[in-house]
Structures are given as structure tokens and as C-alpha cells.
Amino acid sequence: MRTDPEASDAELLRAYAAGDLSAAAPLARRHAPRLLSVARRMLGDPAEAEDVTQEALLRLWRIAPDWDPERAAVSTWLYRVASNLCIDRLRRRRPTEPLEAANMPVAPGGGPQERLQDAQRRDALEQALARLPERQRLAVILRHIEELPNPDIAEAMGIGVDAVESLTARGRRALGRILSARKEALGYDGE
């Protein structure tokens, strides 16, 4: 029997664990984009970000039979796994290794000028994010780009809500300082 693709994460995961393979696709479609986004911004490397996304979901498939929906939301659990995988990879990198500028596709919509400016701002953000300490970077990405509520970020990062607030505030200030140094090039002074 096929599970409704609109079912909740927990229902889909239960169905998958019970042998309904069709339940895996909606779960993947729901979570892969967010995981990829976080990983890409954490690592600055598209290929590594894809590996992290795949690995996080692989762990979900493996844990499916033992999944306890009372203990965590699937999305928070996945963010936590992906965050840890990203941090592991960052720590394995040599300290002198530069982060590659991500070549993200430019989203359709808006005029050429607007798209160009968006692309410049996005690249500037990538470079600025790479200069933040890893946990500050993660907190800023989850809060300000993925727009997760602070309690979810706290759960995903395994820290308290106060610590999340502190990390995001410091990270945001640091990013603002880095980006405002390029305000003319990025067109911030005219807004």
C-alpha cells in the first residue's frame, strides 16, 4: 500500500520502515533541499554538500525501524546529523585550505541587473560566512537563511537557546561588518 506523499514525516518514515519504499521519495524531496542548502553554505563546496545530504538521509533510512517520533522531529534530527557531518569535514580540512567560492545557480526571476546583484551578494555572503567560526556560521545559516526557530536550532546544535541567541547575534554582527566593507560594490548604500 502506498502512503500519502502529503503525510507527516513521522508517518512516512514509519511506512518506509514497514516496507513501503514509495514513502522515501516524499521524505527526500522534503528534506534534501534544506540539507543541501545548509551543507553548501557550511562547506562552500557543492560536491561535498551533496555527499553530506546523501549521508544524512542514508542515516535516516537506517534508523527508520527504531525511530521514536516522541524524541525528535525528523527535520531537526536531519539538521543535527548534517551539521555534525559538516563540522567533521571542516575539522578534517587543513587550516590553510581556502574555501572555494560556491557556484550556485542563479534563480530565475528579476531583471539581469537584479540577478547579477543577487549573485554578487550571495557570493559575498559565502565568503563572509567562511570567515566565521564554524558554530557561529552554522547558527547564522540555520537562523537567518533557513529561518529555523531558535529552539529548533538549539536542538539541532545540541546547545541551549541562550547560546543560539548569542551565536546568531555575534555572527550577524560579524557578517554585517564584513559585508558593509564592500557596500558600494554590493549596492547596499542605495537601499
Place this chain on the structure above:
Amino acid sequence: MTGNDDDGVGDLSGARRDALPDALIERIAADAAFVAARRDAPAPSALLMARIERDARRVARTRRRGGWGAVGGLLAAGAAGVAIGLVDPGGVIGAYLPPEPAVEPLAPAYEFQLAELGP
């Protein structure tokens, strides 16, 4: 308010005028970058989605095989035990036992000692 106080207020307001644009620019810069980043969220490629779904199939298949494999193993072992019992009852175990009991008779020694003691 003294002239010195006026100077102090003037200095403070001047400082605020100077500090505010920078702080504001920093906030605007961060906000604009976040908006651009949200708008350009990377989409997973078809290849990545295929890799993820292949993993899901593999994990499910392995789990199914593991479960049925264990049940199959138990059934096969049980059937083999019954078959051996029917075909050769005691034969397999009996082949590994010594042909005679390993305990030596103790009675003659006792008889000798009793004879020495006499009536």
C-alpha cells in the same frame, strides 16, 4: 546646563550620527545578503535525488534480506536436527562416545583391605 555639558551633548550626538549609519549599513548588508541567499537556495540535482532514493532501496532490501535470512537459518537448522534424529537416532552423538565406561571397578581393592583387617 553648563557650556561644558553642552559640549558633551554635542559630542555624543555627533558620535551617534557617525555611528548610526555604519550600524545601519551593517544590518542592511546582512539582511540583503540573507534575502539573496534565501532566493537562490540550491536545488538538489536529479542525480543526487537518484542517489538518495537508491540508498533508501538498498537499506530496505538489506533489512528485508537480513530478517528473512535469520528466519530461514533457524528453520533450516531445525529441519536438519529433526532429519538427523529420524534417520540415525543417537548415531551421530554415539559415534563420539568412548566404547566402554572410563570408570575402573573399585570393589576388588576394598575386598583386599577388608581381608587384611580380619574378623
